[in-house]
Amino acid sequence: MFYHDKELQYTVRVDRPNPAFARMLQQAIGGIEGEIRVCLHYLFQAWGTRGPVKYRDMLLETGTEEMAHIEMLATAVALNLEGAPTSLKDELAQDKIVGAVMGGMDPRHFLSAGLAAMAVDANGVPFNGFWVVGSGNTAADMYANVMAESTGRVLATRLWEMTDDPGMKDMLSFLIARDSMHQNQWLAVLEELGGVQGVHPIPNSFPQSQEVQQFSYAFVGTSVNDLGTPNGRWTQEPSIDDKGEFHVVKAQPLGGEPKLAPPVPEGDAQVEQMTLTDTIMGNIKDTMGL
Amino acid sequence: MFYHDKELQYTVRVDRPNPAFARMLQQAIGGIEGEIRVCLHYLFQAWGTRGPVKYRDMLLETGTEEMAHIEMLATAVALNLEGAPTSLKDELAQDKIVGAVMGGMDPRHFLSAGLAAMAVDANGVPFNGFWVVGSGNTAADMYANVMAESTGRVLATRLWEMTDDPGMKDMLSFLIARDSMHQNQWLAVLEELGGVQGVHPIPNSFPQSQEVQQFSYAFVGTSVNDLGTPNGRWTQEPSIDDKGEFHVVKAQPLGGEPKLAPPVPEGDAQVEQMTLTDTIMGNIKDTMGL
Amino acid sequence: MFYHDKELQYTVRVDRPNPAFARMLQQAIGGIEGEIRVCLHYLFQAWGTRGPVKYRDMLLETGTEEMAHIEMLATAVALNLEGAPTSLKDELAQDKIVGAVMGGMDPRHFLSAGLAAMAVDANGVPFNGFWVVGSGNTAADMYANVMAESTGRVLATRLWEMTDDPGMKDMLSFLIARDSMHQNQWLAVLEELGGVQGVHPIPNSFPQSQEVQQFSYAFVGTSVNDLGTPNGRWTQEPSIDDKGEFHVVKAQPLGGEPKLAPPVPEGDAQVEQMTLTDTIMGNIKDTMGL
Amino acid sequence: MFYHDKELQYTVRVDRPNPAFARMLQQAIGGIEGEIRVCLHYLFQAWGTRGPVKYRDMLLETGTEEMAHIEMLATAVALNLEGAPTSLKDELAQDKIVGAVMGGMDPRHFLSAGLAAMAVDANGVPFNGFWVVGSGNTAADMYANVMAESTGRVLATRLWEMTDDPGMKDMLSFLIARDSMHQNQWLAVLEELGGVQGVHPIPNSFPQSQEVQQFSYAFVGTSVNDLGTPNGRWTQEPSIDDKGEFHVVKAQPLGGEPKLAPPVPEGDAQVEQMTLTDTIMGNIKDTMGL
Amino acid sequence: MFYHDKELQYTVRVDRPNPAFARMLQQAIGGIEGEIRVCLHYLFQAWGTRGPVKYRDMLLETGTEEMAHIEMLATAVALNLEGAPTSLKDELAQDKIVGAVMGGMDPRHFLSAGLAAMAVDANGVPFNGFWVVGSGNTAADMYANVMAESTGRVLATRLWEMTDDPGMKDMLSFLIARDSMHQNQWLAVLEELGGVQGVHPIPNSFPQSQEVQQFSYAFVGTSVNDLGTPNGRWTQEPSIDDKGEFHVVKAQPLGGEPKLAPPVPEGDAQVEQMTLTDTIMGNIKDTMGL
Amino acid sequence: MFYHDKELQYTVRVDRPNPAFARMLQQAIGGIEGEIRVCLHYLFQAWGTRGPVKYRDMLLETGTEEMAHIEMLATAVALNLEGAPTSLKDELAQDKIVGAVMGGMDPRHFLSAGLAAMAVDANGVPFNGFWVVGSGNTAADMYANVMAESTGRVLATRLWEMTDDPGMKDMLSFLIARDSMHQNQWLAVLEELGGVQGVHPIPNSFPQSQEVQQFSYAFVGTSVNDLGTPNGRWTQEPSIDDKGEFHVVKAQPLGGEPKLAPPVPEGDAQVEQMTLTDTIMGNIKDTMGL
16 A cells, blocks of 8 residues: 655755646656656556566566656646736737747646646646556566667657756656666666576577577668668678577568458348359359359 | 568468467457567668668668568467357357357457457557667567567467477478577677676666766665565676675665646636635744844 | 555455356446446545645545455456356356356456456446546535435445345455445535535535526426426525525427538538528528619 | 427338347447438537538538437337337247247347337447547548448348348338438539549548648558559549549558657566666766766 | 537637637646536436436536536637648748747647647647546535536636636636636535534445544554644544544554465566565474474 | 659749748648648548549559648758747847847757658647548548648649749749649549539438428528528529439427436436426426326
């Protein structure tokens, strides 16, 4: 279960409120690269962990920390919205900067939230529960986590580049540091689980003998001409998981043309879909002497 | 640009059509772990690649291959739906198996699609463009790709476990093999980009001197008591990116209590939100002798 | 900021795992009446509170408690999924009960989550950030909260009716009790804010003199004949907010027919939309002797 | 503005309630082929009509009728849910039919709605405002309407095939008849607007001289080999709009390889994306003797 | 069933068209606080009402009125869009005001709708059928309605503050008045149903003896230290429903640590998840002398 | 299966990059009128075609071409974003044009994608798999296709009007030409399938004798007074499908008032919903002497 403290994990200070930056920060709250996502990532993974309990415990620790990050960002949004323009009156014509700012801010920050944060992204599109990944396979989950912290840190550094407000830069420098740790943290679990050669191909519990093995380490070139296939580490030498040898094959159709049955009568296709098919079938029967 | 062939990349054969399995296969088409996602992942990453052009070329090769996988799965869905029950008439009472199957299939396979595949997941929830990740940072994208192929291969192996139809098992064995290759392929790019120590923390172009560095490699324990912090590779020794030393700190609030301004009049809060605030402000003024 | 404890707030025990009930419980996690919603409701309201700080403090207390409820329900889902059928093999034909259960469970519980909870509702539709209400008006927010706890308690009692598993009934009895408290808690804030007569119409800071007042307390009957208007407390006596007198008026069009300008040329309407309009305009000009 | 009547437009009678059929009917309420869609289609088109006012008037007439269809279907759902199983107790084991029905019904019909209709489709996915088409081009809108009534009638006939309840068959026979009329109604507008040759290509107000005209009536064959191009009305003879001559061309790349600039520094790509590009640029400079 | 009139319920006049205000008005059409929502709220509640028929009749009256409000707002959007900039040509550089307005308007108003209203919110996010609440419990529904009219009136007053167009202010003054009435109307039903003490806890048909009663009126404090619990009406005196006595308890974990079974083999977790678990189980067996 | 070429189908040249236009182009990629939609339309229709195989073959040809259109537009977005402002620093105050452009662009183009295209529309709302129509009825599908190419060409011409960049105008002129062809192409299939009189009412395989035929060709007037019914082709003469005669009828309720059963006890309605109903039922019984 959970507890709280009225104080923030780290200082949130806004020196010059900027409602357009408030909108940008929403991406780090309710966006697909944002903190609600990683928070629920880690908590749902913890609650569903089957296997070694220490991963569950660790996921709970960090999922709880992420709650505090959402709180920091929500506070930063509210502070950036103080003094925001809330009018489309004549100032729009007279003061072009108001129009620009109004155009750049999320109008729902005023209309729906009264100058506070929402569970949406920088375009006002809501957070979505499908982004929460907990697959039941710890290695797959760790890659989901590394990926989330990587796109999350890219977002945070871009926000850092975008502002020159010292308070906001300081807050983001803290969050960027945490993303550095968390990338390393999930990589550390992958190392414990056997490292790249131990964990791949994920899931490593499925017997590779059941694969169509001539395609397990083949780079399939789909270029229509011969110029396309780019060489790289992925076309030669042992595979990264050390269980095969990379090589290149040209794409070829092995599956023939698919053939579907005619429509069923109760499916209410057009008559012509049925008739023509009957004709074709008739032809076939004729050919076969039936 | 793109070309096609009327034939499939690999054999799609259904020995005993099963409309409930058709529903399951939808997860691999329009689900978050599915093939539309990886196809658009690779193509959008290719179209937006800035930097070495060989990654663009390679992403195009594999994005194009994934089109063929969607096609195989869509064909498999259509074939599994042949002979599906399309009635809720008296058979429901008389033949319990019809009810069970009808309950287990996606009714929209009949109602909306006339016994064919759709761009949805196993619960009929539509594919969503937000799942397509192309961040502009190649290393972050590669982790998104490893993650997609990992959850994708976990899904494919579970589908393989779920069926005993030899045709479906064969098709899935091919797709599982391709996922093995693709996990390795994206890891190979990460190796080319410098390996774990070279690419992390992602983005590696942001100067770590700008982070709040005492938190860059600290595991923050949020347990309310002292029993919680689990030891592991993430609490000791050099960090995985070899740029710091893992250590543990107990969570502490460094940010104080946040203070927001009172509501603006045009925001139409309740009067009491304003009045009470005025009172508080009055108190402050009194204290200050104003 | 936030802290956690490895233990649950209340016992979660499943005596007879039932994967179909696991699906039902998802409604209380990621559904619109569920616990992720109320948790984010209270936390976002807290983080955006402008005005008396004691409401912020109280919202934080209860938002944090709701985290523990999500955790309890996620645990209950995972426990109900133990032993779930994960196959569509021949058993389907031989053991009808497997088919029924498989039809009744969410297949993504196995395919996507490996027998654990997800951030979705009972039909696998994801949680959505738009459900999180924080309007900046405390009274409106309190009604959002009463509503959420009312539909939430209705859901919980229906789940209680649906199962006869003693462990699940016990867990739900706890959650139902908490919903009783929380309904009362938000009503208590409304009482503090002035009670029904004090808070309404919400927002109470907007001057009612600016309304078109003859319609402020009129029940507008839209029945096409005279039989329709139902009498009730809303058609007579002083209004509930005691600021007007209820009365009935029959719906009448006061606004005339709307007239839009013809399409702009760059909007690429059909030529006929422009031509016919010109003709009509020509007619008008003729009539006017222009 | 709008008025109502307490009575239904046509009889809604359910002889044998069937909760699984209630779920199917939801597709005709909140599904993409359903009545909320066409209702809002016609009303939003009416409210936005620019040009001849008679189309506005007609759209209002029919949009209002569609309200009555939603009402009929919502009533049919409620009646089909009477007597639905609301329990997962021991009956599941003892009475397989209950399990089957429970698996086949939408559990939210009980959990969220107390045995009534919702604004969702047959899988519980919500109605979505993007399905409402009003383009500002009357001809495009009419095709949207013909399409909606065509997929709508296909859905209604499939529902008719699926049930043998006389009351439900009767209700559906009425709705199917209305769809026949409405398909004809929108085609009649297209005839008034000039017929196929008059309205196409839509928008007909854009000068075709601005098109890259050699591609305006060319069927582009994308087959990788020469066997693929299927002959039909679309490969020969004057085009349907009579403004060109159908012919076939083989797909050829006319656009060269795209070249994007290197990443901007503040975009925080990986260093290698920048470095390698610098190298390449260096090479170019060397070659150019700079 | 439903009827219409070509005239509007109340005057819709736009003195100075403002495309940015058109965007704001979309929130009141297709936004979560908007009129499509309340319209479908009342109609779906009416169609699903079980119990006293007079509530059904009243809901139909008001649901039908809301149709007219959508129509008024859609007309207001179309009128505000007349004269909107539809170009990103050189004017952008020359006339900063055009750029500001273009930035502030919804580009889809031109691109998708030809200068007319859409079923979306102020950020172009579509209306969503999940916002339509009809729970089957009349009291819960009434709170949903009070909440919708409260957030709706807050939105309408904010829109009123935002504009100085006399026509728009007049139209909004009418809608604000209707919201005053509707808040009172739903409260009147709650009074008829027994008032606060009669209706709570909702549902009042569930026996409170089945709750874990020591938690039914307890404010649970989750603060990690003792300073957090805020006093208020909710911590003392009889509860608002008069069925208990408010009191405060400190959060304590009563549920122990959850324990999940190891992953099933066919779930394709990582081998290490299974192995380590076996080891742990082995240790337990050793300890137990097995 | 599919193949690709590194070159584009047609030239994509941007003479003056404009990040606001990049946002507009997103509507043609991931918007409801965009190219991802038509691409998946044609491919899913092909993969699900039952009946004459030549339609399958043709759909594959054109679905593959649409892939190349997405690629062209994605490239155009990336090129328009080169040089985009990526800062909200003091320039905002100093250089109004930066603010205007920043307000007009999609911030996620920088924050999430590093200046590249995404699978979203002009407001950043994601592509959605429900827009992909494949009904199993070829005629209905063809109308879906004509509609998609009609709204698509309207969008493309509006984009053409909006820009004066010669490169962008040239690219759009190509896409507009392809839309002309594709409108004709799907109309050609409808001609092959029997023309308007042959294909309607869709589905033509459902026996019209099963319709409530007096309503099959009746225009139902829902005006509350007699002034409303607009005359047109749809009120007189033979119907467009030549299977009936258009005529007008005034809307009349034929279905009586619906009656639902009282709530079931386990549905946890309010007691008053049950009690009052019992009372009413009691009254009825009294009246009937029971």
